[in-house]
Amino acid sequence: MTSEVKQQPLAIDVDLPEECWELIFYLLLDHHRHFESLSLVSKHFLVITNQLRTTLTVSDQTTPFLPRLLRRFQHLRNLDFCGFHGDLESILCLIAKSKLDLEALNISNQKNLHLNGLHILGSNMKNLKSLYCSKVSFLQDIHLFVIAASFPRLEELDISYPEHKNIFSSTGSNDSGTFSGPVTDLGVSELSSRLNNLIKIDLSDELLISIVEACLPLNKLILARCHGFTFAGLLLLLSKYHSLSLISIEGMNFLTDQNINELSKFFSKLTSINLGLCSKLTNSTFFTLTRNCPLLNEINMERTNLGKEECPTKFVVNPQVKSLNLAQNGKLSNESIKKFVAICPNLQVLNLSSCRGITEEGFEEIFKRCSEIRHLEINYFSAITDFEIDSEVSKLEKLSAKGSGLNDEALAMVGKRSCRLSILDLAGCLNVTEKGVKEVVKNCRGLREINLKWCDNVNIDIVAWMVITRPSLRKIIPPCGFVPTESQMKLFLSHGCCVCEG
Known part of the structure; x- marks a missing residue:
């Protein structure tokens, strides 16, 4: 006697607390762009993914939808407007009224920073820790005064590459019809005296001695393309700050491999270094950094002199290095790149643009050794x-x-x-x-x-x-x-x- 057993659909209880779903999503997905597919599964997942999104990049095309986006993603902590070219003041006022609790704001690449907008934003965003104002055309001391007064908890400030155009405008950068001049030591002094939590400031002025004397609690320093100082001044500054995690000294043409070897004794906490456009640096600097900097995660040696000398036969593997920018090094060869990827087997980001000395042989070695790219x-x-x-x-x-x-x-x-x-x-x-x-x-x-x-x-x-x-x-x-x-x-x-x- 035979009997048929009908198989019933297996019921799975997925009624988990939101905290569990959030943990699962974080474990499965490593970027917010992957949340979109999950948000389509159910209204429950849509609500959860909306809460998980903490970063939003806004361009000119997405600006009309900004009010709706700010209402939808109520847990945003980081807003990026570096690709926005419209009315910044109205945007700052809109953000101020959004009831968000921002920690980071990027308003770089703007023609002007309106003082009224900054003041209104600061009145509502007291927990803002990072403000990026790089490449602002009319950045002046008066902006730094307002920033210092409006964002008391600021820890990171990027004011690099101001253009300092000396023009008069009835709607000028100080909103008063007069031109107050570019950023000076006075503005930087105001920042250092009022922002007690400041641990990072990005500058492009000749202020090394001022920074040393200010005794700021810095852990990141960007002096990209600065002029008017020597290796002795740089050595003085870095000997003062042993705990720096990020250093950008891009465009320092006077730096040599021996200089980097001497500075590296202060790099024990370094996780990121930018040596782009330092034209005298060769393979030797790369091997020095990977050998002497155990925490180093990111190296930028774009447009240096890599490939000029032969690589040593012995080297130290540094599994911490995840990002290499070696672009525009025309002398870089297959032999060199093979050694580099052998030293950094856990690479995730690699830029070899315009390194025309590398052939298919070199790329096949990259794919063979670096499975995490x-x-x-x-x-x-x-x-x-x-x-x-x-x-x-x-x-x-x-x-x-x-x-x-x-x-x-x-x-x-x-x-x-x-x-x-x-x-x-x-x-x-x-x-x-x-x-x-x-x-x-x-x-x-x-x-x-x-x-x-x-x-x-x-x-x-x-x-x-x-x-x-x-x-x-x-x-x-x-x-x-x-x-x-x-x-x-x-x-x-x-x-x-x-x-x-x-």
Whole structure:
């Protein structure tokens, strides 16, 4: 006698507290952009992911939706307006009324900082700890006075690269119809005397001695492209601050390998260093840093003199280093890059743009040794058309290959081996056709942005196909000549994708 047993659907209780769901989401996802797919599962997940988002980047295109976004994401702690070019004062007032409790605000790349807007914001954002005002055209001492008075808990302030244009304006940077001059020691002194919690200040003026005498509790120092001081002054400053975690001394052409070797004895707490445009530094500096800085996480040696000398046969592996920017080092060879990636096996970010001495052999060694790479820049490698990617490499999320010689076969390899790819920049890749693009779009299910500008051999008809085929796409820069109609734009936006004009 036989009997049939009907299998009932397995019921799973998923009624977990929100704290548990939040912990699960944090463990599974390492970036807020991944929250979008979860928010579509249910209203419950939508509410949870809204609460988890803490960072928002605002551009000119997203400004009309800002009031709605500020209401939706009520736990935002970090707002970035460095790509915004509109009326900043109204934006600051809007943020001030939002009831957010911000910790960091980036308002860099602005023509002007309105004093009234800063004051209103400071009156409502008493817990703001980081304020970034880099590359502000008319930054003056009076702005520093208002910042010092309005943000008493400020710990980080970036006022680097002010243009100091000496002009008069009825709506000028001090809102009084007069010009009060650029940033001086007086403004910096006001910051140091009123902001007792200041641990980082980014400057581009000749103030080394003033900083030493001020005895600020600094742990980060940026003196990028400063002039008017010598190695002796830099040595004096760094000998005063042994606990610095970040140092940027970009553009110090007088620095030598021996100088860095001498300074490195003060780098025991260093996690990030920027030596870009220090043209006398060679491979020796790289080996000194990786050997003497056990906590070092990020190295920038863009446009230095890497590759000039031979690499030593013995070296010390530094598993802490996660990011290397070695762009525009034309002498860098396969031999050098093989040693570098052997020293830094846990690399996640690597920029080798315009390092034309590296061939397919060097790239294959990179993929073989560095299985953790997530962000790779190989812009302007016109001689490289194809390369092999080891099967273990599956964590690549961003690939920038502008102006490179990559062909369809290389793109097919990327699509096959890098299923987590979310950002792909192929601007100016003349060997790429729609065949290679289709391989990437079909295989990379999380692809969010793709740039095909100046890809003259890619048919513009592929744009609509990409939007329909890959629902995850949020931004497409199409080949030149593509001008979407109004109905097409509505169709693309209904799919959640912004398509720019080619």
